[in-house]
Amino acid sequence: MSKWKAFAEGSLIVSILSYLDIHTHLRGVSETNIQVSSLSIDEIKEQKLIGEYSCAGIHPWWLEDISTEDIERLKIKILELAESGKLWGIGETGLDRMYPEFFEKQKELLNWHIELSESLGLPLIIHNVRAGSDFLEIIKDKTPSVPWLFHDFRGNEELVKNLLRLHSNCYFSFGLSIDNSPQIRELLPLVPIENLFLETDNQKHLDIHEIYLRASEQLHLDLDFLKSQLWLNFKKINRKLQ
Numbered sequence: 001m002s003k004w005k006a007f008a009e010g011s012l013i014v015s016i017l018s019y020l021d022i023h024t025h026l027r028g029v030s031e032t033n034i035q036v037s038s039l040s041i042d043e044i045k046e047q048k049l050i051g052e053y054s055c056a057g058i059h060p061w062w063l064e065d066i067s068t069e070d071i072e073r074l075k076i077k078i079l080e081l082a083e084s085g086k087l088w089g090i091g092e093t094g095l096d097r098m099y100p101e102f103f104e105k106q107k108e109l110l111n112w113h114i115e116l117s118e119s120l121g122l123p124l125i126i127h128n129v130r131a132g133s134d135f136l137e138i139i140k141d142k143t144p145s146v147p148w149l150f151h152d153f154r155g156n157e158e159l160v161k162n163l164l165r166l167h168s169n170c171y172f173s174f175g176l177s178i179d180n181s182p183q184i185r186e187l188l189p190l191v192p193i194e195n196l197f198l199e200t201d202n203q204k205h206l207d208i209h210e211i212y213l214r215a216s217e218q219l220h221l222d223l224d225f226l227k228s229q230l231w232l233n234f235k236k237i238n239r240k241l242q
């Protein structure tokens with residue numbers, strides 16, 4: 001029986017044994033974790049899926065290295081994958097104000113991803129660096145319906161509240177920042193637990209188990225309760241499990 005089927009059938013075994021890693025670029029990590037993997041450029045080109053939950057999108061950082069033609073080719077591959085029903089989500093995509101020279105191009109690509117996620121009803125995985133107010137404007141303009149998952153969220157309580165007010169289907173994921181950012185440690189208990197996820201992202205030395213442990217300590221929650229709650233959150237946004 002596959003891991004997600006066990007979960008779908010109401011078994012608590014998965015929630016007790018497995019850690020859900022909602023966003024990772026790492027490969028070949030422990031079998032006991034369940035990961036939502038963001039595909040690399042090569043994986044998108046080869047249309048190679050990773051495990052049961054793959055996401056595909058054009059990362060804003062890639063704009064520094066790839067040509068306009070490459071972007072168009074990647075869009076075709078992503079579209080094919082998405083329309084074949086093989087993707088769990090769209091992304092990661094987003095806005096990064098640390099790369100101002102590409103900002104307009106990032107916005108254009110973000111819009112493309114938003115429209116794709118809406119047309120197929122798939123969650124959108126979002127990279128946001130210092131662009132919280134841009135996302136508030138975009139939500140007002142686009143009124144999305146699919147889940148928006150802000151990975152490695154670095155905003156403040158006000159941004160969480162404003163995003164949820166405009167789009168209640170927003171989620172916030174945390175990883176390394178739980179350890180190294182005092183601001184995020186303060187923010188973590190203020191994020192509604194129904195909108196929370198945890199992740200490894202691209203941190204090779206980070207164990208998802210450790211992140212859950214840190215989060216459970218900071219939230220004063222039992223570890224198994226936290227795991228179960230994040231599984232429930234996953235179930236809520238996961239078309240496969242509904």
Ligand SMILES: [Zn+2]
Pocket residue numbers: 023024025038092151201202
């Ligand atoms: Zn990432």
